Amino acid sequence: MCMCDHKGVSVRRLERRLDRFERSVSLKLETVLTSLNRVPVGLATPTSNSPASSGNLQHDSIEYTIPTSLPALTKPPNQDVAVPAENIAEDNIAVLKLPGEDPIVYDKTVAMRDPPAMHYAKRLGALFRDWEQSDCVKLNGHGIAVKHWNILFKVRTLGVGQLGQWAAIRNEWGNWKFIVDEKDRLGSETEFWKVYMDDIGNRLTYALVLKRLKASRMAQDAQDYLNAKQFFDGDLDCAKAGGRFRYKKTGRIHIMEKPDKVAKVWRGILAEDMGVAVEWEAMQ
Numbered sequence: 001m002c003m004c005d006h007k008g009v010s011v012r013r014l015e016r017r018l019d020r021f022e023r024s025v026s027l028k029l030e031t032v033l034t035s036l037n038r039v040p041v042g043l044a045t046p047t048s049n050s051p052a053s054s055g056n057l058q059h060d061s062i063e064y065t066i067p068t069s070l071p072a073l074t075k076p077p078n079q080d081v082a083v084p085a086e087n088i089a090e091d092n093i094a095v096l097k098l099p100g101e102d103p104i105v106y107d108k109t110v111a112m113r114d115p116p117a118m119h120y121a122k123r124l125g126a127l128f129r130d131w132e133q134s135d136c137v138k139l140n141g142h143g144i145a146v147k148h149w150n151i152l153f154k155v156r157t158l159g160v161g162q163l164g165q166w167a168a169i170r171n172e173w174g175n176w177k178f179i180v181d182e183k184d185r186l187g188s189e190t191e192f193w194k195v196y197m198d199d200i201g202n203r204l205t206y207a208l209v210l211k212r213l214k215a216s217r218m219a220q221d222a223q224d225y226l227n228a229k230q231f232f233d234g235d236l237d238c239a240k241a242g243g244r245f246r247y248k249k250t251g252r253i254h255i256m257e258k259p260d261k262v263a264k265v266w267r268g269i270l271a272e273d274m275g276v277a278v279e280w281e282a283m284q
Helices: 003-035 124-132 146-152 165-186 189-195 206-231 259-272 274-283
Strands: 045-048 062-065 093-096 104-107 246-249 252-255
Touching: 124 146, 124 165, 146 165, 165 189, 165 206, 206 259, 206 274, 259 274
Parallel strands: none
Antiparallel strands: 045 062, 093 104, 246 252
8 A cells, every 4th residue: 555545544534533523522512511401402413514524624513503492491399389188299298287277288398488578567457467368478379377477487397498488587577476466455457556646646657666565565574574573472483483484594493584584474374374363363
């Protein structure tokens, strides 16, 4: 074989190797694009202008035809849409029983959406309604009243809440409850606004309502603290108190001292212990 024939064979071998290399690279590229959900398998089609067909050594001979539209990505499941209990895997079924509500069957592996960015600073009337009935947050398609959000978004309770969800709304939800409790104590929204008006008959703002409520609560706590001390002759750990003012911390038993803590326990005693309530009434 002459030298020119030998060179021709070498060139053709090189062309074939380069062609195989380019095809290998193109297949790997298609696999990567597919894994990134950019190009579905088989839709990125290489068009060959290979050296074998053109007779030229070119390194940019592979072209791709990219489809103009791609399949829509499937949205992750959430609790907004109701799923029949029979369609939930047995190992994933859980039941939530909220106070005063029918049991809700749900899939505990499906996450809750983040709490909605809701504020009631300028619409307390909406708060009073949503507190009892709302579709802003759903569990397996069932609307959950705002008053139950403290249960719904606590991770340890349901297993569907995400870390940080309850922390994000805890303080604001506590303020909502503070206001609604006052409305319930007064009996109605109408009676609430009779109390929370300024000197010329305008409804107080959300911030002023909270400020007045907190001042009133502090005054009530201070009085209830004194009442408890009076009833138990200054000894909150006497036999008559029955250990109800004790709490455990770092393995040791302590006696409550903070007025708000003592006041809360004292109000609970008056509500639950008829004997104490009658005796306290007689002392007045």
